[in-house]
Amino acid sequence: MIVFQSMKMAFSSIKSKKLRSFLTMLGIIIGVFALVVLVSLVSGATGSIKSAIDEIGTDMVIVDDETGRGVFSMEYLDELRELPSVDQVAPVVYTVDRLYGPHEEGISIVYGTTMELMSIQGLKVEYGRFIMKPDVDNHTNVVVISNATAVDLLGRENVVGETLSIGGRPYRIIGVLKQSSALANLIMYKYQVYIPITSAVRISDSGSLSAIPEVCFSGVDGDTSAVQLELEEELTNKFGSTDEFYIFNQSEISSAMDKITAALSLLLGGIAAISLLVGGIGIMNIMLVSVTERTREIGIRKAIGARPSIILLQFLIEAMTLSLIGCIIGLILSWLGIQVVNIIGNVDFSISIPVAMVAVIFSSGVGILFGLYPAKKAAAMKPIDALRYN
Numbered sequence: 001m002i003v004f005q006s007m008k009m010a011f012s013s014i015k016s017k018k019l020r021s022f023l024t025m026l027g028i029i030i031g032v033f034a035l036v037v038l039v040s041l042v043s044g045a046t047g048s049i050k051s052a053i054d055e056i057g058t059d060m061v062i063v064d065d066e067t068g069r070g071v072f073s074m075e076y077l078d079e080l081r082e083l084p085s086v087d088q089v090a091p092v093v094y095t096v097d098r099l100y101g102p103h104e105e106g107i108s109i110v111y112g113t114t115m116e117l118m119s120i121q122g123l124k125v126e127y128g129r130f131i132m133k134p135d136v137d138n139h140t141n142v143v144v145i146s147n148a149t150a151v152d153l154l155g156r157e158n159v160v161g162e163t164l165s166i167g168g169r170p171y172r173i174i175g176v177l178k179q180s181s182a183l184a185n186l187i188m189y190k191y192q193v194y195i196p197i198t199s200a201v202r203i204s205d206s207g208s209l210s211a212i213p214e215v216c217f218s219g220v221d222g223d224t225s226a227v228q229l230e231l232e233e234e235l236t237n238k239f240g241s242t243d244e245f246y247i248f249n250q251s252e253i254s255s256a257m258d259k260i261t262a263a264l265s266l267l268l269g270g271i272a273a274i275s276l277l278v279g280g281i282g283i284m285n286i287m288l289v290s291v292t293e294r295t296r297e298i299g300i301r302k303a304i305g306a307r308p309s310i311i312l313l314q315f316l317i318e319a320m321t322l323s324l325i326g327c328i329i330g331l332i333l334s335w336l337g338i339q340v341v342n343i344i345g346n347v348d349f350s351i352s353i354p355v356a357m358v359a360v361i362f363s364s365g366v367g368i369l370f371g372l373y374p375a376k377k378a379a380a381m382k383p384i385d386a387l388r389y390n
Contacts, residue, residue, distance in 0.1 A: 013290065013318055014325070024286040025326030027279025028366065032330025032359045035272030036351060037337050039265050044349030046261040060120050061217045061227045063235075064246040070211020071239065077215060083234065085219050085226035090117035092214040093197055095204040100165035101153030108149065108191035110166060112200015120218040123194075128160035128175035135174075136196040144175035144194040152191070164193070167203055171195060224251045269355075276362060279326065280370035287319050287374035298381050312379035319371020320364060327363035331356055 014021040093112035118130040150159045163170045219227040228249045235242045
């Protein structure tokens with residue numbers, strides 16, 4: 001009952017001086033707006049980047065042969081498949097070549113590989129199928145193309161069964177991959193095609209079946225760290241060291257993004273927290289003014305029996321109410337700001353709920369912290385001195 005009455009008096013006091021109350025809350029509003037919007041935008045942008053990275057595969061280990069001796073043969077890859085932590089192995093021969101379609105032509109990266117690459121990289125086929133073992137065994141001229149390649153060069157998405165010319169050689173299209181995000185297209189080549197590795201070695205100068213330049217590995221239960229360790233040990237035992245091999249665990253990209261996001265969120269959150277503290281100083285300042293203006297009221301309440309704890313609670317609740325109202329306004333403006341960003345940038349960001357909760361808790365703490373001194377000052381007044389105040 002006492003708390004409810006104190007809250008009612010707090011709202012009455014805030015309502016009676018609307019402009020002053022709004023200016024007092026402005027620091028909290030700006031602080032909450034900055035905290036929620038900045039951290040939410042960082043989280044949203046990072047999520048988009050991670051989604052794009054996931055499209056090119058994160059649960060894999062890539063090994064590039066930089067020895068110049070061509071150590072990765074198909075036979076040696078069969079041996080590497082037997083490593084305990086290795087799940088699947090996909091050889092990759094790649095080149096850059098010109099594609100010719102009925103409508104357009106363009107430069108594409110051409111991957112020569114096997115059927116295992118689909119599951120290792122998490123490729124998703126929209127139409128048709130991916131490369132299969134008979135395609136590799138029979139050296140067939142078939143190709144799986146990206147969605148952008150189909151639309152731009154052949155005029156539509158479902159072009160399974162049609163022919164695409166790669167470097168002047170005709171290839172029958174057997175599959176079209178799902179459309180990649182715009183961000184993924186920036187990270188990778190816009191045009192990508194996949195052909196059997198046995199066909200690729202005939203048009204590539206970068207490798208052969210006995211000298212494969214790049215190999216992709218996936219781990220049992222997605223454990224790429226164990227795969228990396230076993231590969232390093234195997235290559236060291238066989239070739240003396242791994243200095244002439246480039247070994248990259250692609251899951252490290254996600255780990256790096258998590259660290260970057262955490263650092264940016266902490267930095268931006270710290271900057272916004274400073275704004276909230278400045279807003280708290282404004283609350284303390286106006287509460288001190290309020291205590292001075294209501295000195296006689298405090299004296300009367302004490303004279304008729306109000307305990308110091310009741311006076312303390314009243315002014316503390318008023319300070320906290322100012323802070324929370326400012327927080328709510330800040331959250332509403334944050335939501336509106338993010339909607340504007342979504343419309344202008346054609347993105348789909350949203351308010352981070354944990355950050356919004358932190359903003360509410362932090363704002364409440366600021367109200368209590370900076371309202372405590374004025375409240376204690378009001379509670380400590382002597383009734384006789386307060387009544388004499390003019």
